[in-house]
Amino acid sequence: MLEVRNLRKEFGDFVAVDEVTFSLPAQGSLAIVGESGSGKTTTARMIAGLETPSGGHIAVAGAEPAPGRPRSRARRARGRQIQMVFQDPYSSLDRHQRVGDAVAEAVALHQDLPAVRRRARVAELLDLVGLDDRQARSLPKALSGGQRQRVAIARALAAEPRVLILDEAIAALDVSIQAQILALLARLRTETGTALLFITHDLGAVRYVSEEVLVMQAGRVVEHGPVATVLDDPQAPYTRRLIDSIPKPGWKPRRRGDKGAD
Amino acid sequence: MTTAPLTRTTTGRTKRTRPRDRLTLGAGCVVALFVLLAVFGPLLAPHDPNAVDPVNVYAGPSATHLLGTDDTGRDLLSRLIAGTRASLAAPAVVVVVSTVLGTLLALTAAWSGGWLDRLVSGALDIVFGFPGLIMAVLVAAVFGAGLTAPVVALSIAYLPLITRVVRAAAIKERNLPYVSALQLLGAPTARIWLRHLLPNLLPLVLVQATIGFGYALLDVAAISFLGLGDQPPDPEWGLMVSNGAPSILSGLPQQSLYAGIAILIVVVAFNLLGTGLSRRLLGENA
Ligand SMILES: Nc1ncnc2c1ncn2[C@@H]1O[C@H](COP(=O)(O)OP(=O)(O)OP(=O)(O)O)[C@@H](O)[C@H]1O
Ligand SMILES: [Mg+2]
Numbered sequence: 001m002l003e004v005r006n007l008r009k010e011f012g013d014f015v016a017v018d019e020v021t022f023s024l025p026a027q028g029s030l031a032i033v034g035e036s037g038s039g040k041t042t043t044a045r046m047i048a049g050l051e052t053p054s055g056g057h058i059a060v061a062g063a064e065p066a067p068g069r070p071r072s073r074a075r076r077a078r079g080r081q082i083q084m085v086f087q088d089p090y091s092s093l094d095r096h097q098r099v100g101d102a103v104a105e106a107v108a109l110h111q112d113l114p115a116v117r118r119r120a121r122v123a124e125l126l127d128l129v130g131l132d133d134r135q136a137r138s139l140p141k142a143l144s145g146g147q148r149q150r151v152a153i154a155r156a157l158a159a160e161p162r163v164l165i166l167d168e169a170i171a172a173l174d175v176s177i178q179a180q181i182l183a184l185l186a187r188l189r190t191e192t193g194t195a196l197l198f199i200t201h202d203l204g205a206v207r208y209v210s211e212e213v214l215v216m217q218a219g220r221v222v223e224h225g226p227v228a229t230v231l232d233d234p235q236a237p238y239t240r241r242l243i244d245s246i247p248k249p250g251w252k253p254r255r256r257g258d259k260g261a262d
Numbered sequence: 263m264t265t266a267p268l269t270r271t272t273t274g275r276t277k278r279t280r281p282r283d284r285l286t287l288g289a290g291c292v293v294a295l296f297v298l299l300a301v302f303g304p305l306l307a308p309h310d311p312n313a314v315d316p317v318n319v320y321a322g323p324s325a326t327h328l329l330g331t332d333d334t335g336r337d338l339l340s341r342l343i344a345g346t347r348a349s350l351a352a353p354a355v356v357v358v359v360s361t362v363l364g365t366l367l368a369l370t371a372a373w374s375g376g377w378l379d380r381l382v383s384g385a386l387d388i389v390f391g392f393p394g395l396i397m398a399v400l401v402a403a404v405f406g407a408g409l410t411a412p413v414v415a416l417s418i419a420y421l422p423l424i425t426r427v428v429r430a431a432a433i434k435e436r437n438l439p440y441v442s443a444l445q446l447l448g449a450p451t452a453r454i455w456l457r458h459l460l461p462n463l464l465p466l467v468l469v470q471a472t473i474g475f476g477y478a479l480l481d482v483a484a485i486s487f488l489g490l491g492d493q494p495p496d497p498e499w500g501l502m503v504s505n506g507a508p509s510i511l512s513g514l515p516q517q518s519l520y521a522g523i524a525i526l527i528v529v530v531a532f533n534l535l536g537t538g539l540s541r542r543l544l545g546e547n548a
């Protein structure tokens with residue numbers, strides 16, 4: 001479904017992403033982990049077509065995007081292939097748009113439905129991510145970070161993409177909602193064949209979301225394999241360090257400082 | 263402070279109106295008053311602003327002439343009121359033209375980035391290098407007196423001010439993930455501009471236009487004062503200041519003084535309104 005070969009991104013003479021190669025089959029789920037600044041978001045933005053790669057190839061469903069600025073019809077078609085939930089929930093929604101309208105706008109761009117059915121579809125999408133009617137009528141500022149993140153997930157799902165990239169989109173959610181969203185994504189995988197690309201710096205969470213994991217350090221892939229293998233028998237010293245920093249059983253949880261969590 | 267009235271804020275909480283907010287409100291009322299005068303002025307003036315009265319020149323304040331009369335016996339209050347339209351219209355055109363063009367230019371530059379952005383910024387830097395008023399005076403001197411040439415020149419001179427501020431904000435806005443999300447959904451660029459970017463930039467544009475209006479009014483008045491803009495017998499304020507100037511030395515400053523005060527009030531009111539709006543709409547602590 002998604003083929004990435006020798007992907008590279010340079011900002012000036014700084015190499016943010018260096019020869020990244022992986023593939024993601026339909027219904028697959030791949031996690032990209034790595035510490036802050038390792039190039040995860042940049043990789044995702046290139047795959048989504050929001051950033052021009054300095055080198056390498058990206059093919060979605062076998063087709064490489066045409067070079068240059070795509071027209072909006074082509075962009076809508078691409079939107080049905082790839083959607084992305086952005087890392088920062090505070091700026092991924094238009095602050096003057098009611099969140100229900102944001103989802104409705106996404107639905108309208110992708111499905112030519114009469115108003116009544118469109119409203120029903122919006123309500124259905126919001127319900128899938130656990131948001132009610134009152135929240136749908138709110139402006140983003142009235143919602144918590146986790147609630148905004150769920151709006152962004154609903155908006156991405158409106159395009160019914162074949163690949164969904166979630167950039168740190170799950171970490172900010174509290175445990176019960178997290179379980180609901182993960183169940184929703186798992187159902188999506190099996191029912192529609194959507195492939196998932198999880199981006200996270202939390203190697204501990206990877207076990208629950210993906211079969212395969214790719215570890216990035218300073219723009220390079222240092223380890224790539226099935227989650228169980230990588231977690232139980234890490235080859236790269238960097239991966240070992242990441243695993244050692246995962247809280248062990250008996251570790252006393254401290255409250256996350258994230259004011260975004262709901 | 264404890265006696266300040268309670269008002270509801272947008273968040274629904276009650277909060278004491280601070281003196282600064284009252285100042286903004288006052289400035290807004292003054293602006294509204296002058297806008298009304300500009301629209302209905304000719305109907306409200308107690309006398310014909312151009313009716314000369316040779317026996318009543320330089321009359322002091324009286325019941326018939328509340329502010330007295332000028333060198334040809336015309337009623338000063340009527341002239342001030344009737345002149346509001348002429349005095350406000352030209353700066354309004356300057357502000358509207360430079361704001362609309364500047365905003366479009368800023369959005370285009372911010373949206374496309376790269377060489378187009380550099381071109382726009384470079385061109386604006388060059389325009390910014392010319393003092394607007396001097397440019398307007400030169401243009402008027404070349405094309406002859408009249409408002410058209412100075413208004414065009416000032417509109418261009420005011421472009422960099424608005425464009426720079428809006429461009430900086432537009433670049434920030436354009437790089438927010440919600441714009442990426444819209445692009446990723448395949449939203450047409452026109453839709454992203456009209457439905458998302460422009461509405462979000464509108465408060466800033468409004469603030470800039472409001473503050474710019476005060477300066478534009480001052481510049482237009484100065485051009486008229488120099489005899490290059492509006493022509494007599496129009497009761498335009500800058501013209502009135504210059505018309506009354508010769509008699510100041512004879513101890514009869516009324517005409518220049520009143521017109522000058524009118525200019526001052528409007529300029530200060532627009533400035534206070536602009537900074538107040540900026541505080542409220544943009545959350546600046548300026
Ligand atoms: N537009 C840009 N211009 C210059 N440098 C950039 C740009 N975008 C990203 N970078 C740099 O590229 C590197 C990788 O950034 P990226 O956002 O991909 O990291 P990340 O792995 O997503 O980190 P985090 O976990 O903190 O989100 C960083 O060093 C960053 O400073
Ligand atoms: Mg990131």
